[in-house]
Amino acid sequence: MAAPFPRALLFLILVLAPGYSHAGFFSVEIEGFNPEKLISDAKKFFDANDGGLKGEAGKYADDVDSLSGEEAGFVDVDPANLPKDKDEFDTKYAGKWELVSQNSGVSAMHMQLMPNNKALIFDSTVFGPSLINFPKGDVCPLDPTKKPDCTAHAVIYDTENAALRPLHIVTNPWCSSGNLAADGSVLSTGGFEDGAKSIRTLGPCDTCDWQDTPNVLGDPRWYATQVTLEDGSFIVVGGRKAYSYELVPPTGKPNGQAIYFPFIDETTDLDENNLYPFVHLLPDGNLFVFANSRSILFDPKGNKVIKEFPRLLGGSRNYPASGMSALLPLRLDDKTNSKDVQAQVIICGGARPKAFRLAEKNKTYVPALQDCGRLVVSDPNPAWMRENMPSRRVMGDMLILPTGDLLMLNGAKKGASAWGNAKEPNYKPVLFRPNKVGKDRFKELKAATIPRMYHSTSIVLPDGKILVGGSNTNSRYFFKGVEFPTEMRMEKFSPPYLAPALQKYRPQILVDVSDNTMTYGNDFHIRFLVGYIRKEVRMQDIKVTMYAPPFTTHGYSMNQRLIQLGIPELSVEGGVHHALTRAPPSGRIAPPGYYLVFVVYRGVPSIGTWVRIQ
Numbered sequence: 001m002a003a004p005f006p007r008a009l010l011f012l013i014l015v016l017a018p019g020y021s022h023a024g025f026f027s028v029e030i031e032g033f034n035p036e037k038l039i040s041d042a043k044k045f046f047d048a049n050d051g052g053l054k055g056e057a058g059k060y061a062d063d064v065d066s067l068s069g070e071e072a073g074f075v076d077v078d079p080a081n082l083p084k085d086k087d088e089f090d091t092k093y094a095g096k097w098e099l100v101s102q103n104s105g106v107s108a109m110h111m112q113l114m115p116n117n118k119a120l121i122f123d124s125t126v127f128g129p130s131l132i133n134f135p136k137g138d139v140c141p142l143d144p145t146k147k148p149d150c151t152a153h154a155v156i157y158d159t160e161n162a163a164l165r166p167l168h169i170v171t172n173p174w175c176s177s178g179n180l181a182a183d184g185s186v187l188s189t190g191g192f193e194d195g196a197k198s199i200r201t202l203g204p205c206d207t208c209d210w211q212d213t214p215n216v217l218g219d220p221r222w223y224a225t226q227v228t229l230e231d232g233s234f235i236v237v238g239g240r241k242a243y244s245y246e247l248v249p250p251t252g253k254p255n256g257q258a259i260y261f262p263f264i265d266e267t268t269d270l271d272e273n274n275l276y277p278f279v280h281l282l283p284d285g286n287l288f289v290f291a292n293s294r295s296i297l298f299d300p301k302g303n304k305v306i307k308e309f310p311r312l313l314g315g316s317r318n319y320p321a322s323g324m325s326a327l328l329p330l331r332l333d334d335k336t337n338s339k340d341v342q343a344q345v346i347i348c349g350g351a352r353p354k355a356f357r358l359a360e361k362n363k364t365y366v367p368a369l370q371d372c373g374r375l376v377v378s379d380p381n382p383a384w385m386r387e388n389m390p391s392r393r394v395m396g397d398m399l400i401l402p403t404g405d406l407l408m409l410n411g412a413k414k415g416a417s418a419w420g421n422a423k424e425p426n427y428k429p430v431l432f433r434p435n436k437v438g439k440d441r442f443k444e445l446k447a448a449t450i451p452r453m454y455h456s457t458s459i460v461l462p463d464g465k466i467l468v469g470g471s472n473t474n475s476r477y478f479f480k481g482v483e484f485p486t487e488m489r490m491e492k493f494s495p496p497y498l499a500p501a502l503q504k505y506r507p508q509i510l511v512d513v514s515d516n517t518m519t520y521g522n523d524f525h526i527r528f529l530v531g532y533i534r535k536e537v538r539m540q541d542i543k544v545t546m547y548a549p550p551f552t553t554h555g556y557s558m559n560q561r562l563i564q565l566g567i568p569e570l571s572v573e574g575g576v577h578h579a580l581t582r583a584p585p586s587g588r589i590a591p592p593g594y595y596l597v598f599v600v601y602r603g604v605p606s607i608g609t610w611v612r613i614q
């Protein structure tokens with residue numbers, strides 16, 4: 001249960017030293033906790049270390065602005081090297097924003113789409129009351145002051161009508177990690193104080209609530225990354241002062257000791273800059289792990305670093321420098337062996353190594369990074385290919401769309417993560433089309449009007465819209481008297497493929513006559529309409545994709561992946577199109593569980609349908 005934490009002390013920490021308590025350099029012990037010492041330690045730390053980075057990251061602190069383009073690894077995209085993409089409609093439509101709710105109940109720090117089309121949203125339990133009460137007569141959990149807190153800190157949000165259902169989250173999931181499990185429930189790990197070693201599960205049923213088990217992880221996991229492995233088990237990597245990883249133990253079994261991970265130890269610097277490491281499961285079963293500016297190929301079951309990739313120049317990419325990363329879509333085509341599938345990782349934006357400290361100490365907000373690096377990690381000796389986004393971005397989200405294009409949104413143009421450390425919200429989403437060149441590659445879309453910076457999130461919905469929520473750059477829920485008030489409004493963003501003029505071509509999956517489960521390597525049949533097109537469509541006009549809905553927090557969508565299936569046969573009968581596709585060959589391509597399957601006609605996706613692979 002909640003640790004003793006006198007309210008007066010909490011107030012002092014939150015009000016006097018917001019950044020220090022949340023994003024500083026201190027492992028906060030609750031026993032004998034002394035906020036004044038914390039503040040004075042922080043001041044001493046800054047005074048002692050001002051004027052330059054020490055250690056590993058210091059060597060690279062000056063970034064690449066002084067390097068020539070070639071030294072910095074900037075390349076022009078050669079159209080000959082791009083995979084041949086399907087033919088797509090052109091549209092000038094730049095998207096649309098809709099305000100769909102004034103009150104999400106809790107500010108959306110963490111968000112996960114569940115297979116019942118509801119979104120799980122949760123925040124911290126120590127930011128004071130939220131804007132949603134438990135029903136009268138409900139059991140009110142104790143807050144850390146041991147007073148009953150009758151507001152919820154987690155909700156189920158109905159993505160159709162914005163209705164809220166409050167959930168009882170017990171241990172504190174502040175800046176935690178999570179994923180959708182193979183059975184459609186959410187498994188969440190870590191957090192702060194009593195939540196740091198917790199594992200929580202939440203089923204997908206209409207009355208399901210959290211099952212919370214404290215003290216089962218080997219190390220405290222605050223700002224850690226959780227990823228699903230090929231067998232559906234989970235690995236949790238890093239976190240503040242946690243230079244280790246561990247596999248999530250079965251329910252009720254404590255983990256004992258975590259496994260020391262030198263790579264995480266080596267990549268921390270004076271500002272940390274390696275929290276929420278980017279971890280992607282690759283088609284060979286290994287993990288790509290990126291922290292700060294370094295990355296490795298790692299065998300999680302054998303505890304072995306297979307190789308280190310070249311450093312990505314330009315700055316720091318992980319929290320609090322908070323860049324974005326995704327595994328680009330895996331194209332299966334006719335490949336039947338997982339390890340023949342090409343894997344490419346992209347990392348965009350972030351901040352200078354010292355951006356956090358300069359904001360905390362000097363109130364200086366340095367420009368965020370503007371570059372993207374791509375690395376074909378399945379190549380034997382890959383090199384980073386770098387190119388620029390249309391604008392700078394830190395704390396952005398990077399979502400893979402049903403079409404295989406990427407959407408970057410939210411975040412700021414200056415500063416770093418943590419409370420009050422950023423300026424100039426980046427209002428403009430950017431569409432990144434990895435298989436296009438020139439002006440078609442990065443496209444700025446319709447600007448938002450609501451700042452979405454620290455502690456904001458976004459997820460892809462089955463209808464292809466993006467649900468956007470949160471942003472709380474304050475230590476509590478502050479709605480006035482601050483530059484960026486706590487954000488409770490939820491919005492939906494429609495990407496260009498939802499252009500009204502394209503809707504007549506929108507495919508529709510006929511769920512009753514399509515398969516709804518997949519077996520590795522087997523045929524998977526999907527039947528669909530394509531607008532009013534009754535006759536055969538061309539193979540080059542159709543894609544079938546499957547999307548693993550990620551757990552999004554702090555600008556990173558954990559476990560996000562999109563797989564483009566091979567289509568051995570395409571036919572039509574009575575106006576109904578039939579795609580015979582092949583399911584992914586193994587859990588290395590698609591770990592077991594629920595995916596949204598989309599049919600995409602010339603760049604226009606259907607509504608996604610849930611399919612379970614096992």
Ligand SMILES: [Cu+2]
Pocket residue numbers: 174175455554
């Ligand atoms: Cu946080």
